[in-house]
Amino acid sequence: METVAELVGRQWGDDRPGLWFEERTLTRHEVAAGAAARAALLADLLPRHAHPHVGVLLDNTPEYPLWLGAAALAGAAVAGINPTRRGPELARDILHTECRIVVTERAHLPLLDGLELPGVRLLVTDTEPYERLLAPYADACPDPTRATPRDRLLLYFTSGSTGAPKAAICTQGRLAAAGRSLAAQFALGPDDVHYICMPMFHGNAVIADWAPALAAGAGVALRRRFSASGFLPDVRRYGATYFTYVGRAVQYVLATEPRPDDRDNPLRVGFGTEAGAVDAAAFERRFGVRLVEGYGSSEGGAAVQWAPGTPAGAVGRAGPGLAVLDPDTREECPPAAFDEAGRLVNGDRAIGELVNRGPNPFEGYWRNPRAEAERRRGGWYWTGDLFYRDAEGFLYFAGRADDRLRVDSENLAAAVIENILARYEGASAVAVYAVPDPVAGDQVMATLAGDFDPRGFAEFLAAQPDLGTKMAPRFVRVAERMPVTATNKIHRAGLRAEGFRCADPVWWRSPGSSEPYRRLTAADTVALEARYRARGREHLIRKEPPASTEGSSNVRRQGLEPRTR
Template structure:
């Protein structure tokens, strides 16, 4: 499954960094600090020269970056590009052996970090790894001899095929895998987004999503670099700091993932919310309701896009795309919605007069790219490569359905599919319904095993929960199927999320109904009129005994 070869992909990120040399416009803002484009290119050149000297001979040219969104992060991205090296974004929310595993798995012989993250490394066995701590005098002294370095191409340096990013999947399910992104692919992605959104050199891209993840680098930093636009950094995402930052930096574009938009909407509204310079927000999974509320409040259109983290499939939004629709396939992609059990293409979605999906049980399948695509594999993980590319197709791991006009609708992740009483359900479809509940700030739906066979529906609701009101709400929803009503409802103050602000479904699923939060449930066999009642310790013991009697107790730990 090789990458496409286009004129854009024959460019490198290193060339884009070199083009900023001599550009003395402001190019990077962080808190009280401002760097020109020239200073950014010069800083990248100095770090590239240092990295070249630090890497042992015959070592993989990989540098781990364990940083918040500080100027050092884009400087080391530029340095790696110039040196023909790859950056492995290390997730600071990982701990202990898992954190060490990420660093060692990607074979980083140099690790760049800052003092605030040093405690994470205490007690870790990292043989052969040189640690650089950016906010120290020792680091400044180490860089000083390279101050006059220039971002000039050298023999054997960057090519379009050079590995540039080793970025981990979010870790919401299973051990994170390090996806490979080459310089050519990232440069092409940046230039494509420049054209799609009309990015100009006088734009300012606000990066508030973590740069150790592909979203911030590929969809925010790369198009800014390709267009010569400025970049404003936020150390860590802050809902309350979002609008003040946008105004202070004159930001015109930002990216988002997961629940970030929802958190911003939960900040107290102000009469001057629409007084801001933003033109566009680009991301995924904001949801049609939140996207409309964001545009109404801030006057900013959110463009929902879809691109698998590994680059194997993309769906493009375009003017005229109906609300609630992700978009159509990108040019050249042969996308299909496939039943993963039969390998056959799913039938088109059918909708009622009110727009409700009528045949979700047969129309929802896994999105597959059957044509050439730029997936470049995972670092040293042939099993994961084979699973993604089985049968010569690229399997995204995401659920969609497609209407008769070719529009694609996101329906969740394949690991978020539930099977209740032999009926297949998509968690995202149920979530969209439960999100209408007045007391819900956030909703997550996931499977817990049934004591006998298949799954039961469990929902986590962050916000306020009134059982009688919730029951009345469920009865009033015309598109809530007979198998969709949650058997269990976990009530939380705040929804747990991964480091990339996606709901941490793996943790919710693993805890199931045996959690510290209040859980309301409707026992199997009781009429719906009996309503929800609080799950007690005795109830849990009785439930577990049922699983044990059926030999399914171990499924509670999946």
């Protein structure tokens, strides 16, 4: 089995351009040499008997792929550290993955100020001391023989319903195989240029963009951070032919001002998730570029490939071992039924969890046996993602199976946000859950039992140092009491099913805004429903609440008026 270290080493001696970033260009040989120098430095810096784990807290600069290559050559692993995390949660990610070295840049140093990181050494890349540290290793040559296919290469975080994110393991063999598979699927070769504008701490950019570039011998063009206005100029400037995306990024690009020459670009294909049929068609009409929707469980336990003939909105046909199951009965869900407009009409029965009942390459989580067992329960791989299947066997993504949220491509854990919101002095109880976004992924909604002051709540959120940039609720439902089940647990399924269309008052504001919340009116609700309908996602907010349980929200709210300060 091939290793990523071997793919990195094959760039040695190749003087063709291989990496572009802003005004800087590196040859493929320089990329291999830079990785080799950092691998040699890493071997000297890592304490003996320590796990060879390196935290990388960087934007998409050349240092990111150079350190990925260095880790591969050294038989080490990179933990991608998410810069939208804050405070103790950020420290926890670094300490949980047992990183003895964190590679960062000056722009991110404020995130680390005041954190307790015992035994962790910082390497700040855009400084003179870093350059002096690297200088003695400038003549290092890549030696792929130190690595094996079984070596851990990535520890990338996925979120879970029980709180802290889990660090999924990806070995060199699996990443090299994924790169080879995607390079073959899209006929990628050494003359292609891969545009990486999605953040490299995500599996999307590394597994679906960087790895196939290595496997194909292609060049890589980096964008420090995604920019909708900079997308097309970058593509033209670097001659990019392939890119990966998430649905929200596609929406942002489509929102830019159209130009007559939009189709004058070198792109051949985009590969990603959650763009939706409407936006994918609009993107192809405007830019002449086909978007291929795919699905791959972050942990590698299940994948669905698009193929010619896949219906609009589907991600592909169910392969061997894949099934949509009712998680309670473990029985297969019936095929989806659609009305004349193509809308799902039996979602309550057809939507279930995607399960891989066959062999799969899931390699586990770092130091989290409980989460690992949950994924592998009954000998099958449970993806935690909801799907439905049509009569022809094509699969359609329908959301998340547990208390996870995916906001602007960021996976968040409801429990983490709840712990922060629970500090609000007016709250006697808090529940956080996902409601579908009209375009892609989720939005954050919270139900708060107790007193609520819309202006004071916004000020409270702004003052929380560990509230990540994607965590603030879009919608806040204010209830007299928290609805509970017969076992006295919060009735989350009912809250999710009702969403913002409920009997209680709901307050809302624009995503990312710091303005006070305002009351959601009937007119606002009608306008929101129209947005879902226009994107073919209306069925996601038409779910009926589960069968009534003791203390359910529909029963308990009658005749009650929540308090608002």
